[in-house]
Amino acid sequence: MYNDLLAIQPEVLMALQNNKPVVALESTIISHGMPWPKNVETALAVEQAVRDAGAIPATIALINGQSKVGLSRDEINYLGQTNGVWKVSLRDMPYVLSKQLTGATTVAATMRIAAMAGIRVFATGGIGGVHRGATATMDISADLTEMSNTNVAIVSAGVKSILDIGLTLEYLETMGIPVVTYGQDAFPSFYSSASGFTTPLRLDTTKEIANMLSLKWKMKLNGAVLIANPLPAGSDVAPDVMEAHIVAALHEAEKQKIAGKEVTPFLLKYIAEHSKGESLEANIALILNNAALAGRIAVDLSGLD
Ligand code: PSU
Ligand code: MN
Numbered sequence: 001m002y003n004d005l006l007a008i009q010p011e012v013l014m015a016l017q018n019n020k021p022v023v024a025l026e027s028t029i030i031s032h033g034m035p036w037p038k039n040v041e042t043a044l045a046v047e048q049a050v051r052d053a054g055a056i057p058a059t060i061a062l063i064n065g066q067s068k069v070g071l072s073r074d075e076i077n078y079l080g081q082t083n084g085v086w087k088v089s090l091r092d093m094p095y096v097l098s099k100q101l102t103g104a105t106t107v108a109a110t111m112r113i114a115a116m117a118g119i120r121v122f123a124t125g126g127i128g129g130v131h132r133g134a135t136a137t138m139d140i141s142a143d144l145t146e147m148s149n150t151n152v153a154i155v156s157a158g159v160k161s162i163l164d165i166g167l168t169l170e171y172l173e174t175m176g177i178p179v180v181t182y183g184q185d186a187f188p189s190f191y192s193s194a195s196g197f198t199t200p201l202r203l204d205t206t207k208e209i210a211n212m213l214s215l216k217w218k219m220k221l222n223g224a225v226l227i228a229n230p231l232p233a234g235s236d237v238a239p240d241v242m243e244a245h246i247v248a249a250l251h252e253a254e255k256q257k258i259a260g261k262e263v264t265p266f267l268l269k270y271i272a273e274h275s276k277g278e279s280l281e282a283n284i285a286l287i288l289n290n291a292a293l294a295g296r297i298a299v300d301l302s303g304l305d
Contacts, residue, residue: 139263182203
């Protein structure tokens with residue numbers, strides 16, 4: 001129904017038409033989440049990780065006013081190397097599209113486009129959430145409200161500790177979004193496999209996750225499922241080391257009066273620059289790990305219809 005609004009790559013379209021597994025990937029992480037050239041290398045490696053798991057990758061972005069589902073290598077390069085690419089969340093979508101601009105899509109915008117294309121599984125690094133201090137700033141990512149609407153499963157490495165993890169979990173509960181951690185009781189916090197919080201739900205196999213997704217959507221319980229995938233052992237960063245960088249980044253953001261959509265990219269950049277690449281390496285490891293899990297879930301889910 002929506003396909004005249006989308007430009008779907010032929011390989012992705014063919015897979016969707018034949019009920020083959022497809023995994024959506026976001027592009028804000030390429031343009032605003034990681035430095036060049038690691039961003040482009042990672043984006044390509046993530047696509048490969050999806051393929052290795054038996055699914056077709058569809059990286060999503062707005063290119064010259066088109067919602068693209070599946071990008072060429074040149075387009076990924078462009079998003080990774082060009083300064084001033086728009087960061088597009090839901091509120092920016094109609095503006096960027098109608099002005100024929102190019103933008104990288106956040107989790108919220110990527111999910112919406114993925115759902116329009118018929119993709120049900122999405123891999124990312126970290127979702128946006130309720131920021132620390134949100135009781136005063138009201139800084140809550142549109143990723144969360146979008147997750148209450150749109151039927152896409154999101155595989156992330158939990159919630160990043162630049163956010164208020166407790167408030168983010170409360171918000172997800174209010175919005176009726178199931179939070180499932182894969183294979184453990186501790187809810188992971190991106191760079192670390194723990195967070196101090198216990199996961200609301202736990203499943204140990206991709207088959208069980210696929211069954212739950214299928215049942216949820218059959219019952220018209222609309223919205224996302226957040227699947228938290230702990231970072232592989234050995235690649236995590238010590239929580240106190242991360243916390244020191246995060247506190248410094250928050251302090252600097254306040255000093256420079258960073259607000260609105262700039263907050264998350266500012267914090268990510270500050271932390272990457274001050275943690276001697278340690279956080280970047282962990283970031284890459286966890287995204288690859290998420291892509292592989294998402295690929296396996298997509299395979300199991302496509303086997304159920
Ligand atoms: N967290 C990360 N890396 C990212 C993002 C968040 O660790 O790249 C990006 C994602 O695209 C996410 C977006 O959807 O930031 C959230 O931005 P905001 O907080 O402005 O909604
Ligand atoms: Mn925000």
